[in-house]
Amino acid sequence: MKLIVPSLKYKDSFLDALMEFEKTKEAGFWKFPDETPRTLESYIERILNHSEGADLPDNWVPCTSYWLIDENNEFVGHINIRHRLNDFLTNFGGHIGYAIRPSMRRQGHGTQILKLALPKAAALGLDRILITCDKTNTPSLKIIEKNNGIFENECEQTGDLPTKLRFWIDLV
Numbered sequence: 001m002k003l004i005v006p007s008l009k010y011k012d013s014f015l016d017a018l019m020e021f022e023k024t025k026e027a028g029f030w031k032f033p034d035e036t037p038r039t040l041e042s043y044i045e046r047i048l049n050h051s052e053g054a055d056l057p058d059n060w061v062p063c064t065s066y067w068l069i070d071e072n073n074e075f076v077g078h079i080n081i082r083h084r085l086n087d088f089l090t091n092f093g094g095h096i097g098y099a100i101r102p103s104m105r106r107q108g109h110g111t112q113i114l115k116l117a118l119p120k121a122a123a124l125g126l127d128r129i130l131i132t133c134d135k136t137n138t139p140s141l142k143i144i145e146k147n148n149g150i151f152e153n154e155c156e157q158t159g160d161l162p163t164k165l166r167f168w169i170d171l172v
């Protein structure tokens, strides 16, 4: 199992996974606020630009994405590491977001993707990361705790959105 820079080499598998995310209504990561990518090529080009701080939607910060790939070269999931926090990320989004494709959940991959991303975040110059999850998201809560997340507090969201739990993970 390895984290790789997004690449067309995994096109077929990524597109299969995208269909799974669409069925579970979790394909939001594929749609930027100012554009719905038409092709995987343009999506990859854009997220690679984001890691350089270029071509960012309004109010986004530079962000590096990795894909988790298994021994059969299958796409398993993705993780985004934001290089710094803004007000929204400080309260709700955190430095890191991740997802495992629906057909491959409950096999430890969520725990693994965060573990593998921590040295990548350190290599970006971060000495600790903020990570948040919905109070109702038990799997994510367990993943954060298993990666030594230290609970700071909870933040209420507007409307019917669930309360956010905020944790820090030390990288040094």
Ligand SMILES: CC(C)(COP(=O)(O)OP(=O)(O)OC[C@H]1O[C@@H](n2cnc3c(N)ncnc32)[C@H](O)[C@@H]1OP(=O)(O)O)[C@@H](O)C(=O)NCCC(=O)NCCS
Binding pocket: 026, 097, 098, 099, 100, 101, 104, 105, 106, 107, 108, 109, 110, 111, 112, 132, 133, 134, 137, 138, 139, 140, 142, 143, 146
């Ligand atoms: C959250 C998510 C990444 C978990 O991925 P995963 O590969 O299933 O995670 P793991 O297999 O490492 O499971 C972590 C823990 O959660 C538990 N778990 C996983 N799915 C569960 C479920 N549906 N119900 C209850 N517990 C669950 C696992 O049993 C494991 O618990 P354990 O440590 O006691 O064994 C995945 O469900 C996902 O992509 N969800 C949508 C996006 C999301 O919520 N991202 C997190 C944003 S903060």
